[in-house]
Amino acid sequence: MGMRILQETRDEIVRLYSKNVPIKELMERFGVSRSSIYNYLQLDRMHRSTNGNMAVTFRKITSMESELERLRLENEILKTCGCYIDAPLSEKLSGIDRLSNKYSIHLLCRTLNVLRSTYYHHSLRSPEQPLWEKEDAEIRPIVQQIFDESKERYGTRKLKAELENRGYEVSLKRLRRYMKELNIKSKQTQLKYFSSSNRKYMYRRNKLKQQFLQTAPNLVWVSDVTYVRVAKDFYAICVVIDLFSRKVLAYEIAPNNTAELIITTFLKAFELRDRPDGLLFHSDQGTQYTSYKFRTFLRGLGVKQSFSYPGIPYDNAVAESFFSSMKVEELSHHFYDVSKDLFRDVAEYVEFFNSKRLHQKLGYKTPDQIEAMYQNGELEQLSSKLEA
Template identity: 30%
Template sequence: MSGKRYTDEFKIEAVRQVTEKGYSIAEVADRLGTTTHSLYAWIKKYDPKSSQAASAQIDQAKELARLKNELQRVTEERDILKKGRGVLRKPVQMRYAFIKDNQQFWSVRRMCSALEVHRSGFYAWLKQPLSATAKRSEQLSGLIKQFWLESGGVYGYRKIFCDLRDVGESCGINRVHRLMQREGLKSQRGYRKPRYSKGFQPIVQSNTLDRQFNPTEPNQAWVTDFTYIRTHEGWLFLAVVIDLFSRLVVGWSMKPMMTTALVLDALLMAIWRRSPTNKVLVHSDQGSQYTSYEWQDLLKQHGLESSMSRRGNCHDNAVAESFFQLLKRERVKRKIYSTRAEARSDIFEYIEMFYNVKRRHGANNQQSPKDFETFHEMKLACV
């Protein structure tokens, strides 16, 4: 098929069939339906042994390190501003005091930048002795904290003011309020029942497919679903898109997390490989990934129609369930995968090198999905 496009995930696994599994370039290109020229280009780009790939990996590592540093900087500044929002508009001395109290959490340079003060001024402030007012405030703060703790953390500034007056301390009630605010001391107040957010309303479509699993032409109806593969490294999730006409797996994606991106990438691969010109019916279950706005938007962008199984009815998507049963029975349950990469490579080999091009299927008169579609094209050409 001309104009066919492939995802990076597909290309990497195709390269591994040559570099790790020992298949010839011509054999892999023939089974995958691509050209040897494209496969050579993929090997040059994605094979870790090539200098270009090594250079790309170094650049990628540098960029990743830069992004990590940037993320750390942004995160620290966010946390500093979140904790220090009470002193952001206060006098410089109060900001200096905040920096001094939080040196064990963040660097002085980062806090000075976030709070818009100079480091030289902060270090000069550290060398200056406390003024009489500052010493008096520290003394009162210690008494205030003691009375607040003795109350079990329930007293406010009015009651604390009365306690200070009873022990002979003379200060204004507003000063007590300011000092308690600076120390983060509050009175015990009533509480409200927490309010829960309902989130977005899921988009559920009707069961348009209605178990019509045998269309007469390719690209009339696709079914999609995902499953999980156990490895010693953790779960590997596999999403597939299957053309009901020939049972050909036209799209797939494998990721370590069960996210909406998993099913989107599988559908995107199917669109790139098949380039349908008519409206295709895409059938799925009512999982959160398929009822998301991202999934529905992708369908609309490419002129695809959505169909969904009834809630809790796995038989409405029996073809996808049957494929997963075959995959696990014929390949996954016969292997023990140490890593996700090992499982990914083995599942790619099963789908693209065996199931699509060689495995005989009962629904195809004992022909492989690829041979069944080729035979159908030949019949149309003879008519």
């Protein structure tokens, strides 16, 4: 049989409840059940009623407490979610996302007047990918492909030009971001070779005078020699380039830089171009180019000679630029133990230079493309590209 509670104890429970002491604390302090406390409260309200209205029931008390708790939580949600009931739907959905770990979705949606079906559709669907992210996902692998095809030689400007050839408009700033994200960087100079000479120069006429833009093939060819180390020796590389298209017409590699090397290279280009008339051949004043043997050889073919002024490499800038590019983009990244590796890499680079490498001075066209345009009679379009 349950313990009887004195009237004084009941009155004390009612008094403390009216002072906002929680029911749970009253249960623990006086050792009574929740239903008993509600019964005491009901009896107290019935005794206090003076107008004969309906008495407060246990259900009404419980409902009122639940309503008060709900209102408290709703007020708390409105203070912390950062938006109001009449805010745009996107803001309310974001607020629900932020508070979903603290409050129930049902309560959040009710407080902010959002249908639960609307919220679940928002939270479960895949977020729409922005247009720039879609473009990045499409273009980034193409940038990597072009860079790999150039053997890591292309920088931002040539990558941009090649992308335009493939139908993609990309700014340099965006392209630099792609290269940073892909962790790619064009090859840089690692090895440089220098030569010096104390010989005295004779005056030789510079007929070219840095007129590097020519209007047709086989008007002016330029030539130069550079050196590459193979094991403990140095090999000489000689090239002949047509100024019109910047195409490497011929090249030769030999252990020694001799007049025979220059003659062999020139003759190879001369035969390839069907022995053109009225040709001007420009070079620096290296001993092989100024030798009696080579000058006599050119005169016999009806070729005029032009020379750079001593100490002014800009007079032969096109040939110098080719060797600089080949060293930066290929040769300086290898140490050659045997000559066959050098022969292989030079052959590969010359093929790349003529058929694939985009040239800024040629309107980001390759030498082969420029010559094909000339052969097809596209001279006006070609001229506008060169002038730009």
